[in-house]
Amino acid sequence: MIWLLVLILAFFFYFSGKKLWASIILFFFITGGYQFVPANAFYTAFGISKSLDFAIIFVVITFVVDMRFNFRILQRDRFAKLIIFFLCFILIAIVYSLLAYKHEPSSVLRASRKFFLLLIYFNYRRLSKAEFDKVFIFLRYLTVLQSIVFLLQIPLGTSLLNTGTTEGAITEFIGQSGTWTRYYNLPMFIMLFFFHGMFVDKSSGMRRWVVLTLFAATLLAPLHRSLIFSLLAVLILVGIRARSWNKNFRNILAVLLLAGAFFPALILERVEQGIDDFGNVLESGLKNPKDNLSFRLAHALERAKFTTTAPERVFFGSGFLTEDSKYTRLLNFLIAYRGSGGIVTQIDTSDISWSFLFLQTGLLGTLLYVWLYFFATRMMWNNRHYAIGMMGTCFFLMIFFNSFTSAVFVDTVVFVSLPLLIVVLSHSLRDHKLNQRSN
Numbered sequence: 092m093i094w095l096l097v098l099i100l101a102f103f104f105y106f107s108g109k110k111l112w113a114s115i116i117l118f119f120f121i122t123g124g125y126q127f128v129p130a131n132a133f134y135t136a137f138g139i140s141k142s143l144d145f146a147i148i149f150v151v152i153t154f155v156v157d158m159r160f161n162f163r164i165l166q167r168d169r170f171a172k173l174i175i176f177f178l179c180f181i182l183i184a185i186v187y188s189l190l191a192y193k194h195e196p197s198s199v200l201r202a203s204r205k206f207f208l209l210l211i212y213f214n215y216r217r218l219s220k221a222e223f224d225k226v227f228i229f230l231r232y233l234t235v236l237q238s239i240v241f242l243l244q245i246p247l248g249t250s251l252l253n254t255g256t257t258e259g260a261i262t263e264f265i266g267q268s269g270t271w272t273r274y275y276n277l278p279m280f281i282m283l284f285f286f287h288g289m290f291v292d293k294s295s296g297m298r299r300w301v302v303l304t305l306f307a308a309t310l311l312a313p314l315h316r317s318l319i320f321s322l323l324a325v326l327i328l329v330g331i332r333a334r335s336w337n338k339n340f341r342n343i344l345a346v347l348l349l350a351g352a353f354f355p356a357l358i359l360e361r362v363e364q365g366i367d368d369f370g371n372v373l374e375s376g377l378k379n380p381k382d383n384l385s386f387r388l389a390h391a392l393e394r395a396k397f398t399t400t401a402p403e404r405v406f407f408g409s410g411f412l413t414e415d416s417k418y419t420r421l422l423n424f425l426i427a428y429r430g431s432g433g434i435v436t437q438i439d440t441s442d443i444s445w446s447f448l449f450l451q452t453g454l455l456g457t458l459l460y461v462w463l464y465f466f467a468t469r470m471m472w473n474n475r476h477y478a479i480g481m482m483g484t485c486f487f488l489m490i491f492f493n494s495f496t497s498a499v500f501v502d503t504v505v506f507v508s509l510p511l512l513i514v515v516l517s518h519s520l521r522d523h524k525l526n527q528r529s530n
Contacts, residue, residue: 094120094133094135094139094142094145095135095139097116097119097145098116098120098145098148098149100116101113101116101117101149102149102152102153104116105149105153106156110214110217110218110222111218111222111225111226113149114214114218114222114226115226115229117146117149117150117211117214118226118229118230118233119142120142120143120145120146120149121142121143121146121208121279121503121507122142122233122279123141123142123143123253124142124253125233125237126237126252126253126276126278126279127251127252127253128142128253129253130142130253133145143204143205143208143503144204146208147204147205147207147208150207150208150210150211150214151207151210153213153214153217154210154213154214157213157217160213160217161213161216164213164216168216169466170212170466170467170470170510170513171212171213171216173462173463173466174209174210174212174463174510176459177206177209177459177460177463178206178207178209178210180452180455180456180459181203181206181207181452181456184203184406184407184410184411184452184453184456185199185200185203185411187403187406187407187410188203188407188410188411188412191403191410192407192409192410192418194410194411194412194416194418195416195417198411198412198413198415198416198418199410199411199412200411201413202411202412202413202451203411203451205501205503205506206506208503208506208507209506209509209510211506211507211510211511212510212513212514215510215511215514216514220518223514223518224518227511227515230280230284231284231287233278233280234278234279234280234281234283234284234306235302235305237252237278237279237281238278238281238305238306238308238309239305240252241274241276241277241278241309241312242305242308242309242312244272244274244276245272245274245312248272250274250276252274252276252278253276273312273313273314274312274313275313277309277310277313278309279503279504280504280508281306281309281310282310282486282489282490282504283486283504283508283511283512284306285303285306285307285310286482286485286486286489287482288302288303288306289303289482289485290478290479290481290482290485291478291479291482310322315496316496317492317493317495317496317497318493320492321488321489321492321493322489324488324492325485325488325489325492326485328488329481329484329485329488383442383496384495384496386426386442387442387443387495387496388443388495389426390426390427390440390442390443390446391443391445391446391449391495393424393425393426394424394445394446394449394450395445395449395454397409397424397449397450398449398450398453398454399454404453405453405454405455406453406454406455406456407452407453407455407456408449408450408451408452408453408454408456409422409450409451410451411451412438412450412451413438413439414436414437414438414439416438419437419438422437422438423437424437428440428442438450440498441497441498442496442497442498443494443495443496443497443498444494444495444497444498444499444500444501444502445457445494445495445500447498447501448460448500448501460501463509464487464491464500464505464509467483467487467509467512467513468483468484468487468488468491470483470513470516471483471484471487471512471516472484474516474519474520477516477519477520477523478519479512479515479516479519480516482512483512483515483516486508486512487509487512490505
């Protein structure tokens, strides 16, 4: 009940003109109580079971109430038009899932709801530049605090953060060089503010480098092979393509080396395992997956092929489904995860983003989402001579590379960060024009 009162308070702040405080509460719900409140604490008797549900309710209602203002944005903002175009497809897919596939309404709603977080773009647009900057700074300081708490988990041996919507997962990595506890509950905006610290942050002295090293250590501590490879790939590709292998890129490498110096043998061992996985994919292909990477790619490929078996599946896939849906029991994919008790998981996976997109939105929905994503990426790349453009390019490419080994491409952080960075870019371009006029 207390969270409903907090949501009402957010509406009160928003409609009384105190949109800064409304945004602070909104991010409280988006991050699962700033990742400090247990995920199951958000359950209510009104059918709301996740903190993200409160955020979606807030974003959708404020969008509808502010329709007149939002219509003016749509008239001159191409990115806003693309968001609405994509969400119109999602609405059509919802109706088709209900009427044609006859899926359960609760299943359809739970599977589709997170896409509507993209409407947060219009909430950002309602903030003044001063308010927006304060929200951005708040998120940065929050990420610093979360990173400190995240690293404290390792010596304490206990999970202190949740993952935003569920409890943080823990696994043990047992290698030749030792044993390492891997925590998966990374701060939600850690990648975003790592690149912000490299390209945008103008803090002087040691403060900037201490924070950057903190962020780098947080990124490396889970020993995610894909994250390490993606980071290196982004630095190499962007650095060469932009022809600016300059001080910033060299500083990133220096910070990563410093952060990795705390556990170099473990990182090298994980990198070697990742190289072995790539080799297995090239050697054996996807017909007989022998490792995590080939299994993930085969998992997505099988679901992509499923969308081509009937015309309606090209447009809508299987429709919006959850793992406990009755229709899910009719699916019989050969490549699927088997949990405890031999239960086969047909829908849910946190190991690759493309399986979800192909299965839930079909080939058409996948293409529309990729179009929206790379429209934003291109906007950043076209403005790479600005610090925010380089930051956004690196962040978006990092997310895309990780989409083949995690669900991050269709995760909350992308639905929130994609619009966030576009607004940051527009503010930067406007400031640049004002400075030119004043000079």
